[in-house]
Amino acid sequence: MPIDPAAALAAPPRSTDIAWEQKDVLLYHLGVGAGAHRPATDPDELRYTYEKDLQVLPSFVTVAGGGLAKAGAFTLPGLDIDLARVLHGGQRIDLHRPVPASGRATLTSRLAGLYDKGKAAVLIMRSEAADADGPLWTCDTEIYARGEGGFGGERGASTRTAPPERAPDWQREIPVRHDQALLYRLSGDWNPLHADPDFAKLAGFDTPILHxxxxxxxxxxxxxxxxxxxxxxxxxxxxxxxxGVFFPGETLRVRIWDEGARLLVSATSADRADAPVLADTVVTHRQQ
Structure with a gap:
């Protein structure tokens, strides 16, 4: 059954309650490499890995309380999509205030965009979290569904953010552990593509890839x-x-360009001739 954009976009928002504890934050931080490359007791790492003065890396919101699976993108009316052909195309998070190290919130999700790219469909699922004190964060998850285009919808804009044609202001080489995917998946993404070699081969990869x-x-x-x-x-x-894909055990090369309150970032695999991993990456921040 083809996509019915009118039905999908008209579907009412869905709300669910989520909760997280300090141990969820600590596990997530270990899953993205906190404490791995400096002494584990370095104060700069302990703020990610020890409950005393614990801060929350904003990307934690993608797994908080069950993560993006709570958005329920594939159970909306008007969407009949082959999950085997779905890719996670992009991610945006907006923080309305710092994320508490433990908390409860209501997560409200809806389909914010549906675009026809011809050979594929692009879905934008928007999830907004709020607690008793007000809005916490907004997540936009871009889902690329191969073979699901041609339903007659709008094509949508194509936005790219190329880095400046100059040397980056900072460049870092981040060795990633061979077991990083096995650790990260404990925060809730159980896709066997990131753990099972046989499953990875069926998907066309020699070895499991990192989330x-x-x-x-x-x-x-x-x-x-x-x-x-x-x-x-x-x-x-x-x-x-x-x-592009990244494999556990590789070194991630992160380049950063300073544009004031906006930072332009690229991430590539240093082991595979700078094969792209993250592109069009922009971080905005509060200046001191």
Whole structure:
């Protein structure tokens, strides 16, 4: 059954209650490499890995209380999509205030965009979290559904954010552990593509690949530690397009260009001739 854009976009928002604890934050931070490359007791790492003075890396919101699966993108009316042909195309988070280390919130999700790219459909699922004190965050998840285009919808804009044609202001090489995907998946993404070699081969890969949202978290942590003095609460938003795969055990090369309150970022595999991993990546932040 083809996509029915009118029915999908008219579907009412769905709300669910979510909750998280400090141990969820600590596990997530370990899953994106906190404490792996400096002494584990380095104060700069303990703010991610020890409950005393614990701060929350904003990308944690993608897994908080069950993560993006709570959005329910594929159970909406008007969408009959082959899940085997779905890719996570991009992610944007906007922080309305710092995320508490433990909390409860209501997550409200809806389909915010549906675009016909001809050979594929692009869905934008928007999830907004709020607690008793008001809005916490907004997540826009871009889902690329191969073979689902041609339903007659709008094509949508094609936005790209190319880095400046100059050397980056900062460049970091981040060795990623061979077991990073096995650790990250404990935060809730159980897709066997990231753990099972046989499943990975069926998907066309020689070995399991790292979760895109794990590379997203590693990259954002690198930006926070490199440019923002390790203060995760200064992040206002982070948007990225998943441009290619990354394998556990490789080294992630993160380049950052300073444009004031806006940082342009790229992430590539240093082991595969700078093969792109994250592109069109922009982090906005509160300036001191």
């Amino acid at each position: 895109g949202l794990c590379t997203y978290g590693i990259t954002l942590k690198t930006v926070v530690d490199t440019v923002l003095g390790g203060d995760a609460d200064r992040v206002l938003s982070c948007a990225a397009r998943f441009a």
